[in-house]
Amino acid sequence: MTYRQQQRIKRICWVISLSIVAIPFVFPFLWMVSSGFKSANEIFGQPSLLPDVWRWRNFVEVFEYQPFARQYFNSIYIALVVTGLTLIVSSLAGYALARIRFAGSVLLVVFLLSALMVPEEVTIIPNFFLIRWLGLTDTHVPLILLPVFGPQGVVATFLMRQYFMALPKDLEDAGELDGLSRIGIWWRIALPLSRPALAAVAIITFLHSWNLFLEPLVFLSSLEKFTLPLALGNFTDPYGMPLWHLQLAATSLAVVPVIIVYVIAQRQIVESFAMTGVKG
Amino acid sequence: MKPSTVNDPRRTERAPGLSLKMRGMLTAWLFVSPTVAGFMVFFLGPLIAVVFYSATEWNMLSQTSTFVGWANYQDALTRNPDFWHVMRNSVVFALGLVPMNIALALALAMSLYRPFRGVVVFRTIFFAPVVTSAVAWAIVWKFLLQGEAGAVNQILATVGIDGPNWLREPNWAMFAVIVTRVIKMVGLNMILYIAALQAIPRDFSEAARLEGATNWQIFRMVIWPNLAPATLIIVVITMIGSFKVFDHIYLMTGGGPENGTLVLAFYIYQQAFEFFNVGYASALAIIMFFIVLALTLVQILLRRRGSL
Amino acid sequence: MAGLTLNNVTKKFGAVSVIKGVDLEVNDGDFVVFVGPSGCGKSTLLRVISGLEDVSGGEIRIGDRLVNDVQAARRGVAMVFQSYALYPHLTVEQNMGFGLKVRKVKPADIKTRVREAAATLKLEDFLERYPRELSGGQRQRVAIGRAIVSDPAIFLFDEPLSNLDAELRVHMRAEIAALHQRLGNTMIYVTHDQIEAMTLADRIVILRDGQIEQVGSPRELYSHPKNVFVAQFIGSPKMNVVEAASLSAVSEIGGDLAGVVSVGMRPEHLTVTQPTDGLFRGRVSLSEYTGAGSLLHVEVPGSGTFLVLQNGPEAAETGAEIGLSIEPENVHRFDANGLRIPSSNSLKGET
Structure with a gap:
């Protein structure tokens, strides 16, 4: 065997072993989608990747069992609002912390860093009473405000700050001489030059809100206010046992669009996570 | 004569009363004011409040609260056997999850940090669970890990293994929760490791190879030492993350069986929002805060010291 | 405007x-x-x-x-x-x-x-x-x-x-x-x-x-640089400034020496002569040919290295003994604080 052939065989073995490792990463998605098409009976029969009978009705019943369309919509609009607000709030604060010398800026950075150390589980109890006192339980307000101003918002702020600090300062000086106010410089120069950072913030913020579970669990009680993560666990029979065919059909509906977007924008999404992860 | 905009006298008359310096400060505070306000209301205020709550006996149902000082902490640390059981679970969860996660992440990163045909496919696959909601992930795995009817056991049966009833036996449940969580999150650490590996100058390992080092020697002598700073950060992030796990366990096992997977974050939620022991739950939250704080400080100290 | x-x-x-x-x-x-x-x-x-x-x-x-x-x-x-x-x-x-x-x-x-x-x-x-x-x-x-x-x-x-x-x-x-x-x-x-x-x-x-x-x-x-700093900052190569006491010929070129601590001479104002003809002499330690002329580094015993611009294709060789000469009005004189002392015998008015 030549050296090249050896290398070739080595590489093939390598890919095969990686593929075996990949099974538990891929298998759940495939099983989820295929089981979503099975009937309640078939689900517990002999395991097969493809259903014997494709039961499209599951995907209708999902919407009949609970206001799933409404819940889907809730998740989308909340995630969009959270993303929009986070982009504005974090890029404003990140810009000031990166570019303007002002009294208290160092203190503020220390405070914000400390927020990163405190898990949401610690502050959720008083926040619950605060929201109840404001009469905002069972509304979407806490699901919007808490992520924007919580640790997730702080991560976004630092990400923006870091990006702004790396922008050439001369450009902003030129903007100032051209007659822009600080807001103008932020909006017309700093932001257009920060698209990669804004995209990263948008991606991680959207996903964070989309997957949020503890806050909806604590604050929401009526079905039509539910968001997707809360709704998914809710397909149960009167005894509280899961109705698997509906649950998996619904989960597929919630997961598959995200996975499709992820596969399309894979590079961008992975990079966004890497950008925030390194900060840690 | 061109129309002059800059020297328009009307503009100069509007010379403001504030100095440039003051004006810069005001703008800065305007920029950070939403963040500061939100920080005060939803973070600093609650953080102070939770300290006070933890010193009271407060029942949400009866709406009564009395000052009890350290009693809640004493309760947790000395009287309530649940607490140490929960802490044991949390530690087992962390000690099981962190090494498995790091080892797998590093192995995957080592396999995938250099380009080859198909590398993107594999990276995409291993990272996919990270973007998937923890709820969906937990639901699907709960489905796959059911006793006899579950797909995992049925597949094991075809090769003659009689799988346990994963989520109904405390030790197996803990094992299952840890492994499924590792599969969900390992992609994130893999990406961080890939970034760290790509940042190591190629010359290092090429020089070692010219001196006749084997692959394993190159890894031990060249790559691993260069990964030390990244590893430290990754270990601490993963450790902190493992103490915060809630949704995954809530949906897969509900803390059971026999509280075998009841971890700290879940315990706090249970005490506060299921049993309405606000004071006790707040004391637990403070304890959790100190654990996370300690881990973060360890990270900062280690990073400061010498080569890291 | x-x-x-x-x-x-x-x-x-x-x-x-x-x-x-x-x-x-x-x-x-x-x-x-x-x-x-x-x-x-x-x-x-x-x-x-x-x-x-x-x-x-x-x-x-x-x-x-x-x-x-x-x-x-x-x-x-x-x-x-x-x-x-x-x-x-x-x-x-x-x-x-x-x-x-x-x-x-x-x-x-x-x-x-x-x-x-x-x-x-x-x-x-x-x-x-x-x-x-x-x-x-x-x-x-x-x-x-x-x-x-x-x-x-x-x-x-x-x-x-x-x-x-x-x-x-x-x-x-x-x-x-x-x-x-x-x-x-x-x-x-x-x-x-x-x-x-x-x-x-x-x-x-x-x-x-x-x-x-x-x-x-x-x-x-x-x-008319006001002081040594300006004198050396303007002009390229920069002006040679040496302690007045270190040059025996300084009285011949500097005129009135009351209060003069150092003297400055621009490289382009120094001219190369036979060793015996110059106001003072030195040894060429390096000769850099620049096309239009040469830049000489000249060791003057007791005063250090002088830079000299020699015009034309002919250049003193490294190691050669040469004499250096300068017109008195091109010598700048500075006091103990490095400030310029106006030349009293100069016909050009100070500004």
């Missing part, structure tokens, strides 16, 4: 004083160059004038107007940056018109003014391009064009040529000089390159350590 007056201007960053009291009068239409070693505060002074940095003390007047607390954009200045600072997300035309757009000038007027400036700078063919599609010289012209379009009272240049290669630098230098001829605006130009300063300036301001060392025309600074 307007002149500029600085009255005891200071600038501090925290506890650090960067500008330590600068007084300066710039006449309308002057081309003034700030020059000095790095860290002397010349760029900071320019930024304080522009309003990009607030002033810590003193007065800045543009024309008759006190502008200490006037925002940069309302001072009537335009700046050309070292990095050009072109907005990468805008085309050349949008870059040049951006300031006018911000100031809400009518689009039609913007277009006219941008086209006009583009024509002056031969940029008509590049208006639709983005900065990344331009060469260094073209970017530089766009940056200047943007300044022209805003029709400022004062142009400010912050080391505008230092990112260009040598050939382009000479070319752009000439273009800037021509621009000043044509527009006649007041221009203030910061550079660390004294050749740029000498060639461009009506008046040069030499800064060191946050203070003005001397202000004057290039000729004045060259022939």
Whole structure:
């Protein structure tokens, strides 16, 4: 065997072993989608990747069992609002912390860093009473405000700050001489030059809100206010046992669009996570 | 004569009363004011409040609260056997999850940090669970890990293994929760490791190879030492993350069986929002805060010291 | 158009004083160059004038107007940056018109003014391009064009040529000089390159350590430097300054020696003679041929190394003993504080 052939065989073995490792990463998605098409009976029969009978009705019943369309919509609009607000709030604060010398800026950075150390589980109890006192339980307000101003918002702020600090300062000086106010410089120069950072913030913020579970669990009680993560666990029979065919059909509906977007924008999404992860 | 905009006298008359310096400060505070306000209301205020709550006996149902000082902490640390059981679970969860996660992440990163045909496919696959909601992930795995009817056991049966009833036996449940969580999150650490590996100058390992080092020697002598700073950060992030796990366990096992997977974050939620022991739950939250704080400080100290 | 007056201007960053009291009068239409070693505060002074940095003390007047607390954009200045600072997300035309757009000038007027400036700078063919599609010289012209379009009272240049290669630098230098001829605006130009300063300036301001060392025309600074620092900073290669006591021939060349501690001689004023003919002698330790002439490093016993420019194709060889000579009026004399002592027997008046 030549050296090249050896290398070739080595590489093939390598890919095969990686593929075996990949099974538990891929298998759940495939099983989820295929089981979503099975009937309640078939689900517990002999395991097969493809259903014997494709039961499209599951995907209708999902919407009949609970206001799933409404819940889907809730998740989308909340995630969009959270993303929009986070982009504005974090890029404003990140810009000031990166570019303007002002009294208290160092203190503020220390405070914000400390927020990163405190898990949401610690502050959720008083926040619950605060929201109840404001009469905002069972509304979407806490699901919007808490992520924007919580640790997730702080991560976004630092990400923006870091990006702004790396922008050439001369450009902003030129903007100032051209007659822009600080807001103008932020909006017309700093932001257009920060698209990669804004995209990263948008991606991680959207996903964070989309997957949020503890806050909806604590604050929401009526079905039509539910968001997707809360709704998914809710397909149960009167005894509280899961109705698997509906649950998996619904989960597929919630997961598959995200996975499709992820596969399309894979590079961008992975990079966004890497950008925030390194900060840690 | 061109129309002059800059020297328009009307503009100069509007010379403001504030100095440039003051004006810069005001703008800065305007920029950070939403963040500061939100920080005060939803973070600093609650953080102070939770300290006070933890010193009271407060029942949400009866709406009564009395000052009890350290009693809640004493309760947790000395009287309530649940607490140490929960802490044991949390530690087992962390000690099981962190090494498995790091080892797998590093192995995957080592396999995938250099380009080859198909590398993107594999990276995409291993990272996919990270973007998937923890709820969906937990639901699907709960489905796959059911006793006899579950797909995992049925597949094991075809090769003659009689799988346990994963989520109904405390030790197996803990094992299952840890492994499924590792599969969900390992992609994130893999990406961080890939970034760290790509940042190591190629010359290092090429020089070692010219001196006749084997692959394993190159890894031990060249790559691993260069990964030390990244590893430290990754270990601490993963450790902190493992103490915060809630949704995954809530949906897969509900803390059971026999509280075998009841971890700290879940315990706090249970005490506060299921049993309405606000004071006790707040004391637990403070304890959790100190654990996370300690881990973060360890990270900062280690990073400061010498080569890291 | 307007002149500029600085009255005891200071600038501090925290506890650090960067500008330590600068007084300066710039006449309308002057081309003034700030020059000095790095860290002397010349760029900071320019930024304080522009309003990009607030002033810590003193007065800045543009024309008759006190502008200490006037925002940069309302001072009537335009700046050309070292990095050009072109907005990468805008085309050349949008870059040049951006300031006018911000100031809400009518689009039609913007277009006219941008086209006009583009024509002056031969940029008509590049208006639709983005900065990344331009060469260094073209970017530089766009940056200047943007300044022209805003029709400022004062142009400010912050080391505008230092990112260009040598050939382009000479070319752009000439273009800037021509621009000043044509527009006649007041221009203030910061550079660390004294050749740029000498060639461009009506008046040069030499800064060191946050203070003005001397202000004057290039000729004045060259022939009558106020002190040793200015004497050595202006002129290339730099002036030889030695202790007066170390040269036996010093009385022959220096005239009245009362209070003279050191004497300075420019390399181009020293002439090479036979060893026995010169005022003093030395040994050539290095002879660098430069084409038009040679630069000699000459060891003079007791005084150290002299730099000497020898014109013409003939050059003293390394190791040769030579004599050096100089006209008395070309000898600069300095006192114990490094200040110039006017030559009493000189017929040229001091200025």
